[in-house]
Amino acid sequence: MKKIVILLLAAIYAISGELEDLYLKGGIAAVQQKIEKNLQSKEYWDNALKDLNLTYGYYSNSDRLIIVVDKTAKEISINKYENGAIKILKNNEIITGLMGEKLVEGDLKTPVGVYEITRRFTPPTTYYGPVAFSLSYPNLYDKLRKRTGSGIWIHGYPMEGDIRENEVETKGCVAMKNDLLLSFEDVVQNNKSIVIINEKGYPKAKNSDIAIIFANLFAWKDAWTISDLDRYLSFYSSDFRRFDGMRLNEFSAMKKRVFSKNESKIIEFKNITIVPYPNTEGKNSYRVSFDEKYRADTYKFDGNKVLYVNIENDQMKILIEE
Incomplete structure (x- = not known):
């Protein structure tokens, strides 16, 4: 793309x-x-993106697999983008935990959100099938909202004894029959796939939302580059939290001190990914990640940056910065 x-x-x-x-x-x-x-122009991005199917977001790396889970329909779909179109590689039946967003350890709910497959492994017992894939729950957005719990996997059915044919729920994981799991493994392998888990139906991003995010992302970068504090802070939500828990008032004071130095800065973004972030609150949310190169007189950074944002009144508002 x-x-x-x-x-x-x-x-x-x-x-x-x-x-x-x-x-x-x-x-x-x-x-x-x-x-x-x-x-920095939405019109430019509207035109650049108009012929692309961005239902599951924008991915600079077209080899990235997009795994979509619908908790209500009990379906999992493996997808990838090819030449701006979505190609479905696999579609399987699954079972999940209870409905609703996961809030605390032991509530038996499968989380709603965007995660990554962190590793493929052999489960500790045959109860979870022949292979399993761990998900990155809780992510930073979950942690800063005090969501607890861990050990959310995509796994199989017991390899001996009760095969759960009449069981309708897991303890929060996503499970499928073992023959389907092995077919799933053949496609996913060790790919660090994006996993989008939604409560009702598959999430659907809008091209116009992604155009807003692109334009605002580069406008935010420009304000950051020239130390325009007011314009820079205009892209942050009043509910903003930094990765370390810093709230907007503290963050604003810190940035004011940094910007007052008027250092020359070079900031470059590449490998941008924009993923619709499901939720049960009706918010228009996205997870934005990119590789950042930052150069200033007193600080240098090369690494991945993640933003969780809402679209509000046709503007990107940053909720979480990692």
């Missing part, structure tokens, strides 16, 4: 000759400034 966006941008300017004119008049800095301005 990233290649599509780059080619579209190049095609637009190849016709107009605008990039060449900018380069002749202002050098490469002027060209970069024009591109950065376009990346």
Whole structure:
């Protein structure tokens, strides 16, 4: 998808000759400034994304598997994007825990949200089938909302004795019959897949939401780069929490001190992923992750950054920053 966006941008300017004119008049800095301005435009992203099926989000890495669980229909689907379209690789029947969002250890509920498969392993007993996949519950969003519990797996049925044919619930995990699990394993293998778990139906992202997130993400980066504090903070929710629990008032004071140094900064984002984040509260939420390169006089960073955001009044509002 990233290649599509780059080619579209190049095609637009190849016709107009605008990039060449900018380069002749202002050098490469002027060209970069024009591109950065376009990346902050929702109209640009609306056009760039219009022909793509973004039902399950935007993935720079098209090899990433997207596993979608519908707790109500008791279905699991393995998908991937190919040339802007969704390809279904596998669709299986499952059983899950109780309905509702998981709140505390022992409530027997399968969590609702976005997780990653952290490892493939052989379960400690044959009760969980021949193989299992652990999920990254609780994620940071769960932890900061005081959600507890652990050991949420995708696993099989007992390999001996009771095979749970009449059992309608697990203890919060996602389980499938062993022949289906082995077929599932053949597709997933050790791929660190995204797992989207929803309460009713599969989540459906909107292209217009993803356009807003892209435009706001680059506008947020621009404000950060030039130390425009007010504009930078305008992208944060009043309910914001940083990874360490810092709330918005403390975060704002800290950023004010940092921005007052007026350091020159280089900030680059790549490998962007935007995933719809299911919830039972009716919020329009997404999980945004990307690789960040940050360079300033007093601090350097290279690593992955994760944001949990809401779309409110056609603007991205950051809830959690990791």
